[in-house]
Amino acid sequence: MANPRESELHYPLGDALPAPGGVLEIAPGLRWVRMGLPFALDHINLWLLRDEIDGRPGWSIVDCGVANEATQALWEQVFAEHLDGLPVLRVIVTHFHPDHIGLAAWLVDKWQCRFSISATDFNLARLASGSTVGMGGQTAAAFFASHGLTDEDSLAKIRARSSYYPSMVPAVPSRFHRLMNGNTLRIGEHDWVCIAGYGHAPEHISLHCPGLGVLISGDMVLPRISTNVSVVDVEPEADPLKLYLNSIAEMLKLPGETLVLPSHGKPFTGLHARVDQLQEHHRERLDDVLAACATKPCHAAELLELLFKRKLDLHQTTFAMGESVAHLNALWLAGQLKRKLDADGIYRFSAV
Numbered sequence: 001m002a003n004p005r006e007s008e009l010h011y012p013l014g015d016a017l018p019a020p021g022g023v024l025e026i027a028p029g030l031r032w033v034r035m036g037l038p039f040a041l042d043h044i045n046l047w048l049l050r051d052e053i054d055g056r057p058g059w060s061i062v063d064c065g066v067a068n069e070a071t072q073a074l075w076e077q078v079f080a081e082h083l084d085g086l087p088v089l090r091v092i093v094t095h096f097h098p099d100h101i102g103l104a105a106w107l108v109d110k111w112q113c114r115f116s117i118s119a120t121d122f123n124l125a126r127l128a129s130g131s132t133v134g135m136g137g138q139t140a141a142a143f144f145a146s147h148g149l150t151d152e153d154s155l156a157k158i159r160a161r162s163s164y165y166p167s168m169v170p171a172v173p174s175r176f177h178r179l180m181n182g183n184t185l186r187i188g189e190h191d192w193v194c195i196a197g198y199g200h201a202p203e204h205i206s207l208h209c210p211g212l213g214v215l216i217s218g219d220m221v222l223p224r225i226s227t228n229v230s231v232v233d234v235e236p237e238a239d240p241l242k243l244y245l246n247s248i249a250e251m252l253k254l255p256g257e258t259l260v261l262p263s264h265g266k267p268f269t270g271l272h273a274r275v276d277q278l279q280e281h282h283r284e285r286l287d288d289v290l291a292a293c294a295t296k297p298c299h300a301a302e303l304l305e306l307l308f309k310r311k312l313d314l315h316q317t318t319f320a321m322g323e324s325v326a327h328l329n330a331l332w333l334a335g336q337l338k339r340k341l342d343a344d345g346i347y348r349f350s351a352v
């Protein structure tokens, strides 16, 4: 959903964007690459950091783009023209979603380089790339049905989408270097601190460089859209919204003037304002859900219109269902709603 308070943020680079296959220098040794995506969200930002590992000069890449030939061709162009003739030494991935990890195996294989990611996201990516767990198929359809999505046509399409993740992430590197909260990575002349964030992916890693005053936020803080926070079928009783809100509250400890490099949208300043906006956004959604459930018991599917206020296609509906359950679970697990499994097999939530 678009950010109604976007004017509180500042975009220091204005409307400048890197050209396809090109780069835009953010600071010495820090370059911005932008790749297309085959979704409604049509681009992802990737970052190049001048590095040196074991005495070899080169570059670290943060995030990869989806696995397709167009993105590979653009990477080849970046390698030929924008690495100052140096190799890629390391691929860092913020989290396991296809737009971030898709080409990691290709990049790591091509450069025979290090692959850094959290252990949780590494293992989930390996599992999901080799199977259908949590990414569509029968279990996802059953999960959505238990939350009131009973339209047979949609359920049939979700059941059929069983190879969704592997189609975008056909392989994951077989070895990794583990990133954990609080780790410091020496990248070139600067220290970057890993900040683990929860609720969007199992163990998302953002990178903060105090020396440059820069935060590579990944998907945890985006300027325009609110980060997807979903309950998925593999962990149906999770409380990702609580985890997410706790994680972004931690970001308030970073300096207010930090330049935020998000995975989608443009680099911006105004981190504290953005965290406040996201907190407000979810507080309002929680209030709406609580009010609706106070009038009658509600399931997740019937709250979609209230929460999203627009028509959704199937892809958007699956994300929206995950978000709707996330808000219901947050209230239920906080003791503000009670949950009942009705005779029709659907969970309904009502006031306590």
Ligand SMILES: [Zn+2]
Pocket: 095, 097, 200, 201, 219
């Ligand atoms: Zn993501």
